[in-house]
Amino acid sequence: MTPFRAIPYGNGYSSGQGPLECELAVGKLADALCLEFNARIVQANQGNRDGCYRSVVIECESDLGFLDGTVKWVCQSPFRPNHRRKNWFIDVSPVREFEGQSLGEPR
Numbered sequence: 001m002t003p004f005r006a007i008p009y010g011n012g013y014s015s016g017q018g019p020l021e022c023e024l025a026v027g028k029l030a031d032a033l034c035l036e037f038n039a040r041i042v043q044a045n046q047g048n049r050d051g052c053y054r055s056v057v058i059e060c061e062s063d064l065g066f067l068d069g070t071v072k073w074v075c076q077s078p079f080r081p082n083h084r085r086k087n088w089f090i091d092v093s094p095v096r097e098f099e100g101q102s103l104g105e106p107r
Contacts, residue, residue: 018090021080023047023054025073025088030056037062049079057095067092 030053033039039060047053058064071090077083 020048021077021088022090023052025090026053026056027051033058
């Protein structure tokens with residue numbers, strides 16, 4: 001079982017410095033994977049708002065290799081309602097070596 005990590009990926013930002021909407025996309029993707037693939041979050045770096053994460057490490061029995069790379073999350077920004085941009089990008093990659101600890105109860 002290979003854990004996967006998802007982090008915000010923003011234009012002109014380092015991977016951990018993406019806009020708030022990318023942090024939301026990390027949270028939404030993590031929620032979707034937990035629901036659809038019975039995955040669990042084993043480590044999370046909380047973002048600036050509820051449901052937003054700078055990074056998460058997800059563990060799953062299913063092969064999530066199809067997610068490796070850049071994932072586009074499409075949604076209107078709930079933080080900037082009149083913002084034209086609707087495409088938010090996050091990086092998802094396998095974690096080869098992970099020795100983290102759960103931060104609270106797994107989701």
